[in-house]
Amino acid sequence: MKKIKPTESELEILQVLWQKGSATVREVHEVLSLHKESGYTTTLKLMQIMFEKGLVIRNDKSKTHIYQANVSKENTQQQLVGKMIHNLFGGSATALVIQALGSNKPNKDEIDAIQHLLNDLKKAE
Amino acid sequence: MKKIKPTESELEILQVLWQKGSATVREVHEVLSLHKESGYTTTLKLMQIMFEKGLVIRNDKSKTHIYQANVSKENTQQQLVGKMIHNLFGGSATALVIQALGSNKPNKDEIDAIQHLLNDLKKAE
DNA sequence: ATTTTTGTACGATCTAATTCGTAAGCAATT
DNA sequence: AATTGCTTACGAATTAGATCGTACAAAAAT
The missing domain is CATH 1.10.1220 (Arc Repressor Mutant)
Incomplete structure (x- = not known):
C-alpha cells in the first residue's frame, strides 16, 4: 500500500474530489474559494503537484483536465x-x-x- | 485563549516534556534519538525556537537550561x-x-x- | 477574423521548518 | 595549566509547501 502523507492543502483538495468523484481544477477551486482566499493558479499548481506525486489521476483527453483522487x-x-x-x-x-x-x-x-x-x-x- | 500550532517536530519535543514534566535539551534529545536520527544541535535549536514562540519556558539559572512545556x-x-x-x-x-x-x-x-x-x-x- | 475567455504549464518568490556546523564559555578531568 | 567535554548561541544551508505572475494554446464570443 502506498505510503503518502498529503499536506493540509492537498487534503482540502482531496476532500472535494472524494465528495464529487471527479472534478476539474476550476470546480475544485470554486469549492475551496468558499472558505479560502487564493488564486486559481495556486489550486492548479497544487493539483499538478498532486498528480506528480500520484495522489490524483487525471483525464487529459480534452483540454480541460478532469481529476480524480487516487487514494481512498x-x-x-x-x-x-x-x-x-x-x-x-x-x-x-x-x-x-x-x-x-x-x-x-x-x-x-x-x-x-x-x-x-x-x-x-x-x-x- | 492562545492559538497554538506546533509543528510535528515540536510536538515530539512537547510529548517528552509533558511526560517528564521538565527536562534538559540533552534529556529530550536522548528520548528523541530512540526513534529518530538527528543531531543534538538540531534539538537544541528547535527548543530555542519553541522558547521564542512561547511553547516552552525555561529556567536558565544554571548553565544547563531546564525546559518545561508552556502549553497544556x-x-x-x-x-x-x-x-x-x-x-x-x-x-x-x-x-x-x-x-x-x-x-x-x-x-x-x-x-x-x-x-x-x-x-x-x-x-x- | 479578431477579441476575449478559459485553460495548462512552469518558473520565481516567499515563508516556514528542519538540519547542522562552528564559535565561545564554562566545568570537570588530567 | 592544559585538555577534554558539554553547553548555549547563532548563522547558514537545505528542504518543502504555498502562492502567484506570465506565457502560450485552444475555444468561445463578438
Missing part, C-alpha cells in the same frame, strides 16, 4: 487517525473520541448513530 | 483534533469518532465511559 478516503483517514492516536493519545482511541466529542458536539441523530455503533461493539465482545 | 497537552490535543476534523472529516466530529471506534476498538469500560458522555450530551440539548 477511508485509507487516508485511518492512516492519519491511527498516527494521531498513537502520537498524541497514548494509543487510546477512546481518549481521542472523548476529546473530539467534548469540543465539537454532535446533534441528536449523530449521538444516536454513535450509540448504535457502540452497542454493536459491545455485543461483539 | 489537553489544549494542544484539542487544536490538533479540530484541525483533523476540518482537514480530513469535512468538519464532522462524528465522522472522526466513528472512524476511530471502527479501527481501534475500545473495551467494555471504555464503551461505558463514552456512552455516559453521550447521555450527558443528549440531556444538554
Whole structure:
C-alpha cells in the first residue's frame, strides 16, 4: 500500500474530489474559494503537484483536465487517525473520541448513530 | 485563549516534556534519538525556537537550561483534533469518532465511559 | 477574423521548518 | 595549566509547501 502523507492543502483538495468523484481544477477551486482566499493558479499548481506525486489521476483527453483522487478516503483517514492516536493519545482511541466529542458536539441523530455503533461493539465482545 | 500550532517536530519535543514534566535539551534529545536520527544541535535549536514562540519556558539559572512545556497537552490535543476534523472529516466530529471506534476498538469500560458522555450530551440539548 | 475567455504549464518568490556546523564559555578531568 | 567535554548561541544551508505572475494554446464570443 502506498505510503503518502498529503499536506493540509492537498487534503482540502482531496476532500472535494472524494465528495464529487471527479472534478476539474476550476470546480475544485470554486469549492475551496468558499472558505479560502487564493488564486486559481495556486489550486492548479497544487493539483499538478498532486498528480506528480500520484495522489490524483487525471483525464487529459480534452483540454480541460478532469481529476480524480487516487487514494481512498477511508485509507487516508485511518492512516492519519491511527498516527494521531498513537502520537498524541497514548494509543487510546477512546481518549481521542472523548476529546473530539467534548469540543465539537454532535446533534441528536449523530449521538444516536454513535450509540448504535457502540452497542454493536459491545455485543461483539 | 492562545492559538497554538506546533509543528510535528515540536510536538515530539512537547510529548517528552509533558511526560517528564521538565527536562534538559540533552534529556529530550536522548528520548528523541530512540526513534529518530538527528543531531543534538538540531534539538537544541528547535527548543530555542519553541522558547521564542512561547511553547516552552525555561529556567536558565544554571548553565544547563531546564525546559518545561508552556502549553497544556489537553489544549494542544484539542487544536490538533479540530484541525483533523476540518482537514480530513469535512468538519464532522462524528465522522472522526466513528472512524476511530471502527479501527481501534475500545473495551467494555471504555464503551461505558463514552456512552455516559453521550447521555450527558443528549440531556444538554 | 479578431477579441476575449478559459485553460495548462512552469518558473520565481516567499515563508516556514528542519538540519547542522562552528564559535565561545564554562566545568570537570588530567 | 592544559585538555577534554558539554553547553548555549547563532548563522547558514537545505528542504518543502504555498502562492502567484506570465506565457502560450485552444475555444468561445463578438
